[in-house]
Amino acid sequence: MTAQHESTGPLTTEAGAPVADNQNSQTAGVGGPVLVQDQLLLEKLAHFNRERIPERVVHARGAGAYGTFTVTADVTPYTRAKFLSEIGKETEVFLRFSTVAGNLGAADAVRDPRGFALKFYTEEGNYDLVGNNTPVFFIKDAIKFPDFIHTQKRDPYTGSQEADNVWDFWGLSPESTHQVTWLFGDRGIPASYRHMNGYGSHTFQWTNEAGEAFWVKYHFKTDQGIRTLAQDEADLLAGKDPDxxxxxxxxxxxxxxYPTWTVQVQIMPAAEAATYRFNPFDLTKVWPHADYPPIEIGKLELNRNPENIFAEVEQSIFSPHHFVPGIGPSPDKMLQGRLFAYGDAHRYRVGINGDHLPVNRPRATEARSHGRDGAMYDGRHGGAKNYEPNSFGGPTETGRALWEPQPVSGVTGDHVAPSHAEDDDFVQAGNLYRLMSEDEKSRLIDNLAGFISKVSRDDIAQRAIENFRKADEDYGKRLEAAVAALRG
Known part of the structure; x- marks a missing residue:
């Protein structure tokens, strides 16, 4: 036996007892039935049956890596977050990339938004920025999210994704027109995770030491350059190499x-939000750079692979409610829903103590809470008191909120988001279309027409086309002709 193949010690059971025979089950005599007393066999089979936790309902298919975030500009006038407090400061991060609609065994090279979930292990606790590779999204209110995802997943009758469901929902939800234009354009299928941008997508609050509030949007611009796949290239690659x-x-x-991204933010003084030309908290819209130019604030680098995909990628959990002092939420209705939904999904999927797993727990500080017990509790608190306030030296509240409060008024109810002067579901989709070159427009039309042509009902197809026509007359006209040609 060569040195690199020397045993590291005896094989043991999960409880640490040495294993005498890992090749043969215990039986009642030679050739007899297996004995229930063979606890090694039962332990191995039982563990194997439970090796998979429920996959994420969305973003199930993913990959991840560790790295660093380095501050390159002074942003202390805008936020008191310590990990952003000085130029040159480094913070360890973990980034998980993912597709949205596919299951755990789906292919990577598909037309789908990509998740861009980033965990900063800061000295004030973990900060999770859970975004996508697109600056906008399909809907603007979380109450519609389960319905939207149902249309992207398998139909309850056919067991397949159905074009009827997808386009019926999108056609009846004109707010999706902007994101659908992104998705079916060239950037809808990145060539790799390294060759795409990331975005916080939502609007977030930054608060400085003086208590002044600002609204911000995050941009992660790939330093490798944007590279994408055409539909036929992606189809071939997805079948040839799903991973x-x-x-x-x-x-x-x-x-x-090591892939890197230049990190930028757009910053809006809080007082400007109420009179901005469209709702700045609407997830289906971008802030034009002419209004709020992106400011470079840092550099993100990925430089270490996980040692175990299940432990570090599959069990990694991200939640938008993981804020740190100086950073908080906005009134974005999609973000507000995600503040609950992500944590709840992980409590169901990974368990109530998922935050204690190595990939998820704080690294530059420690968690000090009064939460106890539950599945996989490791007893880390010992005999410490599990309530607050107490007079036994337990952790206490700081009395200072992480972010600044926002004034509210009116009556409770199911309100439509406030209307601004230029709020419209189609303007930004049309602007995006008109920014494209002729070749880009042609590919966009081909991609959309190929999918819409699969719809079984003419009214669903026509309704979908009309949304694009409202964005731009040429856009709708060309799409209508292309769909008609494919449908015969």
Missing amino acids: SHQRDLREAIERGE
């Missing part, structure tokens, strides 16, 4: 080709 994006990220880091 293409995961493999690309892992092997690039193994080669020492």
